[in-house]
Amino acid sequence: MQTIRVATPSAKYDVFAGSGLIRTLAPRIQRIAGRLPRRVFVLTSPAIWALWGEAFLASFAEPPIALFLPPGEKHKTLRSVESILRQMIAAGGDRGSVLIAFGGGIVGDVGGFVSAIFMRGIRYVQVPTTFLSQVDSSVGGKTGVNLPEGKNLVGSFHHPIAVFADVETLGTLSDRELRAGLMESVKAGFIRDRALVRFMEDSADAILGRDLKALEKVIAASIRMKAGVVNRDERESGLRMILNLGHTLGHAIEQATRYKALLHGEAVAWGMIAALYIAHRRGTITSAQAQRMESLIHQYGPLPQLKLRAAKLVAASGSDKKNIGGVRRFVLPVGIGDATVVEDVAPAELEAAAAFMLARAKGNRA
Amino acid sequence: MQTIRVATPSAKYDVFAGSGLIRTLAPRIQRIAGRLPRRVFVLTSPAIWALWGEAFLASFAEPPIALFLPPGEKHKTLRSVESILRQMIAAGGDRGSVLIAFGGGIVGDVGGFVSAIFMRGIRYVQVPTTFLSQVDSSVGGKTGVNLPEGKNLVGSFHHPIAVFADVETLGTLSDRELRAGLMESVKAGFIRDRALVRFMEDSADAILGRDLKALEKVIAASIRMKAGVVNRDERESGLRMILNLGHTLGHAIEQATRYKALLHGEAVAWGMIAALYIAHRRGTITSAQAQRMESLIHQYGPLPQLKLRAAKLVAASGSDKKNIGGVRRFVLPVGIGDATVVEDVAPAELEAAAAFMLARAKGNRA
Numbered sequence: 232m233q234t235i236r237v238a239t240p241s242a243k244y245d246v247f248a249g250s251g252l253i254r255t256l257a258p259r260i261q262r263i264a265g266r267l268p269r270r271v272f273v274l275t276s277p278a279i280w281a282l283w284g285e286a287f288l289a290s291f292a293e294p295p296i297a298l299f300l301p302p303g304e305k306h307k308t309l310r311s312v313e314s315i316l317r318q319m320i321a322a323g324g325d326r327g328s329v330l331i332a333f334g335g336g337i338v339g340d341v342g343g344f345v346s347a348i349f350m351r352g353i354r355y356v357q358v359p360t361t362f363l364s365q366v367d368s369s370v371g372g373k374t375g376v377n378l379p380e381g382k383n384l385v386g387s388f389h390h391p392i393a394v395f396a397d398v399e400t401l402g403t404l405s406d407r408e409l410r411a412g413l414m415e416s417v418k419a420g421f422i423r424d425r426a427l428v429r430f431m432e433d434s435a436d437a438i439l440g441r442d443l444k445a446l447e448k449v450i451a452a453s454i455r456m457k458a459g460v461v462n463r464d465e466r467e468s469g470l471r472m473i474l475n476l477g478h479t480l481g482h483a484i485e486q487a488t489r490y491k492a493l494l495h496g497e498a499v500a501w502g503m504i505a506a507l508y509i510a511h512r513r514g515t516i517t518s519a520q521a522q523r524m525e526s527l528i529h530q531y532g533p534l535p536q537l538k539l540r541a542a543k544l545v546a547a548s549g550s551d552k553k554n555i556g557g558v559r560r561f562v563l564p565v566g567i568g569d570a571t572v573v574e575d576v577a578p579a580e581l582e583a584a585a586a587f588m589l590a591r592a593k594g595n596r597a
Numbered sequence: 598m599q600t601i602r603v604a605t606p607s608a609k610y611d612v613f614a615g616s617g618l619i620r621t622l623a624p625r626i627q628r629i630a631g632r633l634p635r636r637v638f639v640l641t642s643p644a645i646w647a648l649w650g651e652a653f654l655a656s657f658a659e660p661p662i663a664l665f666l667p668p669g670e671k672h673k674t675l676r677s678v679e680s681i682l683r684q685m686i687a688a689g690g691d692r693g694s695v696l697i698a699f700g701g702g703i704v705g706d707v708g709g710f711v712s713a714i715f716m717r718g719i720r721y722v723q724v725p726t727t728f729l730s731q732v733d734s735s736v737g738g739k740t741g742v743n744l745p746e747g748k749n750l751v752g753s754f755h756h757p758i759a760v761f762a763d764v765e766t767l768g769t770l771s772d773r774e775l776r777a778g779l780m781e782s783v784k785a786g787f788i789r790d791r792a793l794v795r796f797m798e799d800s801a802d803a804i805l806g807r808d809l810k811a812l813e814k815v816i817a818a819s820i821r822m823k824a825g826v827v828n829r830d831e832r833e834s835g836l837r838m839i840l841n842l843g844h845t846l847g848h849a850i851e852q853a854t855r856y857k858a859l860l861h862g863e864a865v866a867w868g869m870i871a872a873l874y875i876a877h878r879r880g881t882i883t884s885a886q887a888q889r890m891e892s893l894i895h896q897y898g899p900l901p902q903l904k905l906r907a908a909k910l911v912a913a914s915g916s917d918k919k920n921i922g923g924v925r926r927f928v929l930p931v932g933i934g935d936a937t938v939v940e941d942v943a944p945a946e947l948e949a950a951a952a953f954m955l956a957r958a959k960g961n962r963a
Contacts, residue, residue, distance in 0.1 A: 380683060
């Protein structure tokens with residue numbers, strides 16, 4: 232097990248990455264939260280609960296009250312939030328209650344947001360079960376839900392008191408989900424961790440074969456990278472923006488496909504390929520680096536093909552919430568292991584990058 | 598004009614109380630927020646906008662985008678919040694946007710909550726127009742909405758960047774609203790400000806006659822009291838709890854009457870009368886003090902009569918969110934100008950206090 236410390240101005244907590252964590256949660260949470268309160272809630276999905284519910288309950292003397300969120304982005308809504316809040320009131324929840332978000336990114340985002348606003352904020356624990364949620368959404372305190380107009384437009388910054396990333400749960404992921412999740416680690420390597428890039432290049436077989444030690448290494452490195460950035464820039468005023476590598480067009484792709492055709496990591500992967508194009512054209516990466524980086528992305532593919540128009544993607548990217556006062560921010564790789572944020576990517580340049588990416592996405596190399 | 602500084606660990610801002618503030622808002626906000634962003638929103642009610650919209654707009658070069666919340670507790674819901682959030686997206690709102698909550702307590706609570714969760718938090722300004730919202734809900738950073746199960750069960754702590762309490766707007770309040778609001782000042786005097794109690798005893802004619810100087814004095818003193826408490830205890834861990842004098846049974850009355858029969862200040866006034874009973878029985882106030890305090894409440898009456906059962910109120914008070922782990926906290930006056938929080942008020946004692954209060958509420962003295 233590896234322990235990664237998150238320390239921002241507003242919160243300090245540990246992320247634990249390793250195997251066997253699910254079965255020993257209760258004493259681990261008690262060590263952090265003190266004696267467990269009268270009401271402990273676990274928000275989960277029916278599928279995760281069917282697979283892992285028994286292991287989850289093993290260490291609790293009194294079983295937490297289970298609340299269920301149906302799967303899919305379409306349930307990541309204020310309506311779901313209201314339903315969960317009401318169930319918590321009905322079950323006697325109060326300000327001392329603790330909520331455990333046990334599932335993928337959607338469960339984590341919704342569970343975090345519910346915890347942020349239930350009686351103006353209660354403590355919560357993240358127990359992410361997908362690759363993506365383990366490396367990405369459980370660190371940083373971002374919580375929230377979607378509006379019909381776009382993703383994550385509503386939410387709070389609310390940090391968990393602890394995160395337990397159990398790599399054993401990755402054993403039940405589909406291949407596609409695992410591969411999509413690994414794109415977050417590819418991203419982590421690109422923006423801050425050359426060694427991780429090399430490890431992922433050299434150990435693809437072990438990683439994709441779900442070797443627990445290899446997974447722990449990739450996940451811990453990815454979390455450590457993100458924690459390092461968040462520790463220095465909690466509210467995304469500057470540095471934290473680099474975590475959005477691949478997100479400008481990634482979000483646009485998700486929006487244009489109504490969040491149905493692609494997994495988040497797949498959309499971000501395509502977005503990164505577009506970013507490589509702009510970075511290469513601007514000279515922040517060499518041609519060899521661009522090729523090597525794109526190869527790593529495809530090593531963890533295949534990525535789904537796309538049938539979209541470049542202009543449409545550029546238009547969709549205009550509603551991105553990272554745009555403050557109309558400025559279009561864009562994250563560019565600088566060599567391998569660094570990145571920078573620029574504000575001067577014109578629509579035409581973005582459209583050229585989108586066109587390059589879409590050409591790749593038709594005759595997919597993988 | 599008086600300026601009251603709020604300084605908590607998470608926020609520092611000023612509350613301005615005086616006359617003529619509405620007409621000069623834009624330059625005042627610019628002085629605090631810097632150049633106004635591309636999108637400024639004003640959340641208000643149709644009635645307030647009809648009365649004060651023109652004055653509000655007078656100082657803005659570019660008029661803010663007006664969003665409307667229909668009047669009444671029944672619109673203080675997550676559904677209203679969602680509708681406002683979606684209108685803000687449709688109008689091009691982004692993370693740099695500023696929202697001005699211009700209206701009574703409901704507009705302030707909803708506007709604050711919308712600002713807390715729109716794109717994970719934007720800046721907002723409170724411009725409260727009712728007595729109650731000027732002295733109470735615009736200081737402290739509490740924001741939120743109701744659930745069908747109870748009031749303010751969902752929300753955030755999110756501080757405004759400034760509060761402008763213009764006493765001129767009190768000129769359009771109904772007598773009943775003004776009197777109910779003044780109960781908050783009575784409460785402020787009871788728990789921390791003997792001088793305010795005396796001023797309210799001596800100057801009832803000027804205050805109820807809406808003399809602007811008298812109102813400014815009462816409002817500034819009430820805000821100063823609350824700011825002093827909140828400055829020392831932002832998250833209601835201890836001291837801030839004393840602000841809830843009268844709220845245990847006050848909330849129960851509101852719940853039992855479905856938030857329809859009484860104004861908040863009226864319910865709190867009845868709750869304070871019950872608290873005086875317990876305080877007198879326990880000896881934290883003398884008989885003479887209890888009489889003097891109850892007289893002051895009735896001086897700013899009349900309070901509506903109540904037809905409720907004591908046992909029902911006690912049951913309703915059980916779902917109060919101030920109860921952590923089942924402990925029933927209760928705020929007791931200690932002499933005039935001080936208060937304390939106790940945790941040992943048994944249901945029987947609460948029921949006796951409720952019965953005393955209900956007896957008063959049938960043969961209302963006023």
